[in-house]
Amino acid sequence: MPVLNETHNPDLRSWVSSANSPETDFPIQNLPFAEFRRKYTGESFRGGVAIGDQVLDLAAAQTIFSGKAAFGASACAESTLNTFMSMGSSVWSALRLALSRALREGAKEQSELEHCLIAQSDVEFSLPCTIGDYTDFYTSVFHATRVGSLFRPDNPLLPNYKWVPIGYHGRSSSIDVSGQTFKRPQGQVKAADAAEPSVGPCKRLDYELEVGIYIGEGNAPGEPIALDDSDQHVFGYCLFNDWSARDIQAWEYQPLGPFLAKNFASTVSPWIVTNEALLPYRTEFKRDAADPQPLPYLSSDTNSEEGALDIKLEVLLQTQQMRTHNEPPAKLSESNFVYSYWTVAQMVAHHTVNGCNLRPGDFFGSGTQSGPEHEQGGSMLELSRGGKESVSLPNGEQRTFVEDGDTVVMRGYCEKEGVARIGFGEVVSTVLPANN
Known part of the structure; x- marks a missing residue:
């Protein structure tokens, strides 16, 4: 270590x-x-x-x-x-x-x-490296519970969530570096009162505030990475905006999970902050005593003592109108990676427990990093309570989801007394109108 x-x-x-x-x-x-x-x-x-x-x-x-x-x-x-x-x-x-x-x-x-x-x-x-494979995890229990309550009011948190680091394999080809612009995605959606689905531009476009994890040295097929060996394989971290089309997602995600709702654009900050640079910001990994405790391959004294990372995160939005009037981006929310229900070491150990081989440049998304309070939501889906409440911006504009011309800015940094401040820079991306 x-x-x-x-x-x-x-x-x-x-x-x-x-x-x-x-x-x-x-x-x-x-x-x-x-x-x-x-x-x-x-x-x-x-x-x-x-x-x-x-x-x-x-x-x-x-x-x-x-x-x-x-x-x-x-x-x-x-x-x-x-x-x-x-x-x-x-x-x-x-x-x-x-x-x-x-x-x-x-x-x-x-x-x-x-x-x-x-x-x-x-x-x-x-992009700092060629990303061969990309896995998106789902490590904020607060995000998972809030989103689950929107899609499954009677059963918001599925029974496996507190036992296993949930993830799905995403598409690396559409990951781009900060400054990315992309056209609003189109896809198949079905309104609740419609007899059949239709195809058209996404109407509920959303961002997701995530931490990106880059794998360095890989492992051989069939050779799992032990929990306490993960530091030998994690090269570093970035900020990650995993764009999501919520209306497409709601129709397509059952039974196999995200597909077109997630593969059209994702944006990373340009700098990789190394695993070693963040050592002073390792902190205790806490799990509620009333919750299931991690299985042996996901548990160790080291992970409990210093498995979490204290990274402060924030999301800002700048509309086209704000740019026209030279107004700065407005802050939407703040959160912290320390709220993650699973540590990075647990993600690595679980990803490889079945013998999966990771390779240099492989990428993990942490999943949306939301805090325990509503105002700490890491997505517009949460802040607008599923589009039912508008989010007010300082210039009087309102948002329930991201509109054409909007630029989303995410920032992250580590800071505490007696330690040098470590920043990630920012990740910026802008939505363009859909193809006609």
Whole structure:
């Protein structure tokens, strides 16, 4: 298991001055990875690390490293991070340590690395890796109960929910990076008072506030990953908006679950915050004593003591009218990943208990992360109580679901006394009108 080390020291400062701001998402204690290139160029995408408001170009900087860090930096120069992710935690940690030392105040590498920095405002991003397979979990018991009460009022929470981390296999081809725009999906729907279904544009388009989990080193077919070994396989985390067509979903989801309601668009934030960077924000995993306790393969002292992650999450909405009047996005809700009913380690252990082999770049969605209070809902479906109540925006506009031209912004960060603030940046995506 990874342990706290010198890279987590909250007193570290960087010679990149913007990394020392208390409000930055990207202090020297973070050092997340992404694939980027300069805007408006034909450059190849390559790996970079965020430091303050800059990106350190790893393709340009790779010659300063040695040993395992050099192998990692060379892999990061590729157009995806898959090779680097496959190298395992010893290489990930070695490169993180080398980057931390080279970017600290007084580092001898400063003169060599200064020309390898590019302002984040001058770059564009691609997906950080090729996502081979994508599994969406359903780990917020508060979201599951509220949504279940809308679809199944007499039986909102199915009996397996508290025994097994529920998930379904989604479609990776429509996952895109922050800045994604997509056309409103069309599909088959059936109104409650209609004799038969019809095909048309979705009328109940929704977002889902999720945490994304990237798998690094995989496992062989037939070889499950033990609960306490999951840290050797989880590379890092991002913010994830899993767009959903609720009216299509209501008609199609029985008996096999989500299909066209979920596979038209999903959006990830560009930066992968590494598993190691988040160690200071591990916290106790709590399960109500009255609930079923996890089966042995999903239970350990380590998971109970520090299996949860304290990540603060928020959703904002900017309408077309707000953009026209230069008004900022309005906050819709706040939640926290600590409310998750299942930990990431439990997701990994359960996903592989049957012998399923994970591969570098595979992706998990956490499921919508809603808190215990109504105003902490991670979807418009919850906030509008199934479309029955409008959500009021500061400019007087009303929403029950997402409309054409709306931009949804999600942000996340970790923050507590005595520890460096770790941010995720943001994930932004915009809905366009459906095809005629």
